[in-house]
Amino acid sequence: MDFELSPLQRERYAGINAAVAERFAEHETCTDPELVRLAWKDAASIGLTGMCLPEEHGGAGLGALDTALGLEAFGRSCSDMGLVFGVAAHLLSCAVPVWEFGTDAARELLAGMAAGDVIAGNAMTEDEAGSDVGRIRTTAKGSGDAYVLEGEKSFVSNAPIADVFVTYAVTDPAAGFLGISAFAVPRELDGVVVGPPLPKMGLNGCLAARVRFEDCVVPARYRLGAEGSGGAIFQHSMAWERGCLFAGYLGLMERQLAECVGRTTRRRQFGRKIAGFQAVSHRIARMRQRLESARLLLYRACWLLDQGRTDVGAIAMAKTAVSEAAVANSLDAMQLFGASGYLADAGIEEQLRDCLPTTVFSGTTEIQLELIAREAGL
Amino acid sequence: MTLDEVTPRIRTFIAESFLDGDPKGELTESTPLLEWEVLNSMNSALLLNFLREELRVEVPLASINAANFRDITSISKLVSGLTAVPAEGA
CATH class of the missing domain: 2.40.110.10 (Butyryl-CoA Dehydrogenase, subunit A, domain 2)
Structure with missing residues (x-):
């Protein structure tokens, strides 16, 4: 057992993270279709729209775990989670089935999909x-x-x-x-x-x-x-989506955690940093614990996918862990930021709104728990 | 694995996992599992997991279709056939 990412994986993560940070530094969530398309082109220029597609179709030929790492880096440095979600859904639940099951005619769409020209x-x-x-x-x-x-x-x-x-x-x-x-x-x-x-x-x-x-x-x-x-194709694409797409939320939680550490070490009340209050530091400790345990489950589910094993229980546990951690951590972040977290400028309320649907889309928490329980023999 | 070995294991799994143990003994080898919605999206995923983890059979996605999963007989034939295929390199 080896819990370390390889040097290449670390390098790739750092590269995507830096590119996203640079490209999306001034980017704010937008709903104008033309602006959204421009944001997609920026994501495509970093290779995010085709990561797991074969090189012959314009992709990078990455496996599930490496694709998840790329999406994690995307979520780490881009605050527009709708864009992260949209790109990931396009890649995992659309491009993957076209690549794996499409005819030659359908696969002609893939080059455009990888380039972000065909959404x-x-x-x-x-x-x-x-x-x-x-x-x-x-x-x-x-x-x-x-x-x-x-x-x-x-x-x-x-x-x-x-x-x-x-x-x-x-x-x-x-x-x-x-x-x-x-x-x-x-x-x-x-x-x-x-x-x-x-x-x-x-x-x-x-x-x-x-x-x-x-x-x-x-x-x-x-x-x-x-x-x-x-039906089988859909289930296969959902295995990719429940594994890789949710890595974007690991990135969000990582970013959010850093923001909370920054906030609570800068903010002073009653003559000391609020991080010095155990009620605050333990809240941050729990946020970190949720993030790291969810990350392990997700990496393992993706690693299994790379071994050709679509493990229903492993994927359901990863999806549930990441989504519930994202919601719980966002509520914690809101509490740690106090009144300013409730205001739109801090970005915390947007994170909460972006995390709440994770327990619903790609299979509700209730269905994931049902799968986990029944696989356990209940 | 032979058909005789596979069939009762699949039947038992379906009865216990999806039909509360089939107390009235209604499940037969020709019960139309798809038509009667015994095999829905969730149960199909659980059945495939059972085949993989317990019977060590990975069903190729191309073989997951109505003809192969119509009833216990067709599933058993599929699984038995897949286990009869020599492993790569053997």
Whole structure:
């Protein structure tokens, strides 16, 4: 057992961290689609939009753990977590399945995706199908060389600026979860209707919208994998997302912890630094403990992915640990910053708003705990 | 592993994990697991984990489809077939 990152991993992390810090020094969370696209180009210039894609498709060919380290560095030095989330979701839940399961025609999208020119959104969630994805109602009816998509997705991250949607639709209603097929649907196709940006509590740098498919004819060459393999493809992409995407939140927690240490060692009350009060120092100790334990679980889950093992329990434990630590640490940070933390300028309230959805997206904490418990034999 | 070895282990796992032990003994080898939603997204993930950890069978993603997971018989045939494949380099 070796808990040390290799010299190359440390060097790569430091390089991305420095590049993000420089490129995003003046960046603030923005919701203007044009500005968001420009931010994506900055992220792409550092290689963040294609890290785990093969070099032949414009990526860096990194494995899961190295991709997680890259996203951790992104979250460490970029305060716009919506951008971090959007880029990670594009890469992990969209580009990865197109690369691993796409036809040659679908894979032609990858160079643009790696370069940040083609932005992708993952279109699975529907009004009546959240955790239970087998309940989706969007259908894809085959007619020769094409499918006709009909249905509506209720929450598609990146949708307002997306150029392609990795879309899941029922092709065999009798086969339940394994009757779902996956498609890479170019936005330019007739019948793709993207709604206005959805007002959200946080992650505002990641625009989201409803997406409707109205009699939308999708060429069969854009199907990912075999017909009926969409459920398995989705689970595979979620393993990547639950592992690597949440590394961005390790970065956020690292940054937040440093801010809290700085704040409590500078701030003086009753004639001494507030860090000198045990109630304060122990709060910071617990924040650090949560961060480090979550980090170990996430690194291990990603390492297992790199060994070709999609360990449901390990991924669920990592996802739960990181998301719950992110929420708890953000509440602690708010307390440590006092009234100033409640004001927008300090950035602490934005961190809290950005962390709260982590226990919901990519599989709720409740579902992750169910998986962990049942895998334990309950 | 032979079909005779695999089938009862898969049947027991499904009965105990997804059907509260199947107290009425309704689960058969031809019970349509997908159609009756015994195998939903969560249970499929747990079943694949069981196959990997307990039976030491890694099911390739391309083999995770309705034909192979329709019922206990089809799953057992798949698993038995995968265990019969010689390891790389053997």
